[in-house]
Amino acid sequence: MANYQEIIDTYKDLPGGLIEAYHAIQREYSYIPEEAVFAAAQAFNIPKAEAYGVATFYSYLKVGKRGKNVIRICESAPCHIAGADKVVAALEKELGIKMGESTADGVFALEFAECVGQCQATPVITVNCKPYFDVTPEKIPTILAEYK
Amino acid sequence: MAEEMRIVLRNLDKIDPLKIDDYLAVGGYKSLQKARTMSRLEVIEEVKKSGLRGRGGAGFNCGMKWSFSYNIDSDQKYVVCNADEGEPGTYKDRIIMENDPQTLLEGMAICGYAIGSNKGYIYCRGEYPYVVEILNQAIAQAKGKGVLGDFDIEVRMGAGAYVCGEESALIESIEGHRGEPRFKPPFPPVEGLWGKPTIVNNVETFANIPVILEKGGDWYKGIGAASYPGTKVLTLTGDVVNRTFVEVPTNTTIREVIYGFGGGIIGGKNFKAVQIGGTSGGFIPEAFLDTPIDFDSMTAIGAVLGSGAVFVMDETRDIVDVVERIAKFFEHESCGKCTPCREGTKRMHEMMHNVNSGTARAGDLDLMEKLGGVMGVACLCGLGQAAPAPVLTTLKHFRTDYAAKFN
Ligand SMILES: Cc1cc2nc3c(=O)[nH]c(=O)nc-3n(C[C@H](O)[C@H](O)[C@H](O)COP(=O)(O)O)c2cc1C
Ligand code: SF4
Ligand code: FES
16 A cells, blocks of 8 residues: 555645645545645645645545445435435445444445436445446445445 | 437547547547637637537636636636536536547637637546546547647546535635635636636536537527527436436427426326526426526526536425425535625525424524525625525425425
C-alpha cells in the first residue's frame, strides 16, 4: 500500500491538487487518515484548519477510519419512491450495522448518498462507486458476496 | 407523435466512443478546423446567431457569455466544462460523455479558440470515476492525433457536493478549496478560475457547438422553440413506463414527453404530478401538461426546465412525503456560507417533517410560505434561492394533500 506521504508528494505541485490528493489517498485507504490531513497541510503550505476544512466539506471524503468497501444508498426522490428504504433495511440487517457505521471486521461501510446519476434503474446502490441497478432486498446477499 | 431529434447524441450507437478514428470518420474535428479558419469574433457571432442557451439550468445565451471573456485582455483565460451533474434524476451529461467524449472536447477547444484560451478543465462529479477514465482516454487520443493543437484539457474530480455544480463554487473546488459560492459580481467570464476570465458551460452546451459550427447558426435557430432553440436531452424517472433518456426539440410538450416517449404511467394509473429540472424544480399538475418544455414556457407556468430531469408521480404517491425527502436534501447540501439558506433549509425540513408526521401546528403552512419567499430573495446562490420551489409549488397546486396530513 502506498504511503500517504508519497501520494501527497505526487500532487503537491498541481495547482489546486489538494482534492485530487485526497481522492488518491482514499483509493488506497478508503478514508483519509487524520495524520494525512496534517501532512497535506504542510505539503500544500496551507493552515491545518484549511486542509481539514476541505477534507470535511465533501461528502465523498471521510477523515478517520471506515470500512474498506463503501456502500452508498441513493435516497434522492426517484430512488426514494422506488423503495430505497427497503434496501436500507435489508443492508442494515444483512450487515448488522446502522447507516453511517462500518462492520467490525472493517470490510464494509454503509452510507447514504444523494443521486448517483444512474436513475434509469432506481433504486440504486453503489459499492466503491460501482453502481447496482433496480436493487431489491433479495439481491443484497449476492451483491455483498462479491466483496467478501 | 413528436419525433426524437439527435444533435448532441448524433453519434450514439454509431461510433465506438473510445476510438477517436471513429469520431474522425464521421467528420469529427472538422468544426474545430473550420473555426480556426474563421476570426475569433466570427465564431462567437455564429454561436450567438444560433441562439444557443446554456443547458446547465440557467439558460444564459452562450455566444454572449463567450463575448464577455473575448473582450478582456488577459495573459491567461480558461474554459471549464461543468460535468458535476448533481441534480437528482439527471444523467444526461453522463450519457453524452460515455457515448461521445470527443464531441465535448471539440466543443471546448472551439470555445478556447474563440475566447483566446489554451487551457480547459472538465470538472466531473466524483460519482462518475468510470466517466473520468473515458475522458482521460479520449484526451490522450486527441493529444496523440494532435487535433487539439495547443489547447490542453485536464479532468478534475468532484467529491459529492451538489453545490459544486454552481459555477463559482465549482471554480473554488478546482482551486482546491471548499466548494462555497462566491459573491457576484465579478462573474466568472470576467474573473473566474485563479482570478482569470473563465467560461463555464455545461457538457450538453459544449456538445452542441461542433454541430452549430458545421451546419450554421441559422440552421440551429430554426429548431424547436424560438426563444430557446435546439434540442434538450431529458431523463425520465419515477412512475413512467420507459425510464430512459430522449433528445427532443425544445417545442415538445410535457405531455408528449410523458405519454409519447415515456409511454405513459406504469400500470395504467392516473397522473398526479411531474417535477421537471431536478430536485429544485417546481411540481407541475395535470393542467399544465400541454406546456412546451423550453426555458421560457416553463418559467411562465412557475416551473423550470433546469437540467431536463422529468420525475413523474402517479396518483398513489404521497406528495408531502416526497417533498419532505427533498427538503432533507437541501438541508444536507446547503454549504452553510449564508444564513438564510443554512438556517432556512433546516427549518423548512423540520416543518415538512412535522407536517408529514402529523405533528405540525396550525399556521405552519403559512410560515413555510413566508420562509420560502424570504429564501428566494435573501439566499446568496441558486441553491438556497431555488430550494423552496418544491414546497411552494406543491402548497399551491396540491394543498389538499397537505391539509389531509392535519386530520
Ligand atoms: C446549486 C446549483 C447547482 C448547479 N448544478 C449544475 C450542474 O450540475 N451542472 C451544470 O451544468 N450547471 C449547474 N448549475 C448551473 C451553473 O451555475 C452554471 O449556470 C452553468 O454551469 C453554466 O453553463 P451553461 O450556461 O452551459 O448552462 C448549478 C447551479 C446551482 C445554483
Ligand atoms: S444559498 Fe446555501 S448553498 Fe448557496 S451560498 Fe448560501 S448557504 Fe451556500
Ligand atoms: S435518484 Fe437515485 S440514482 Fe439518481
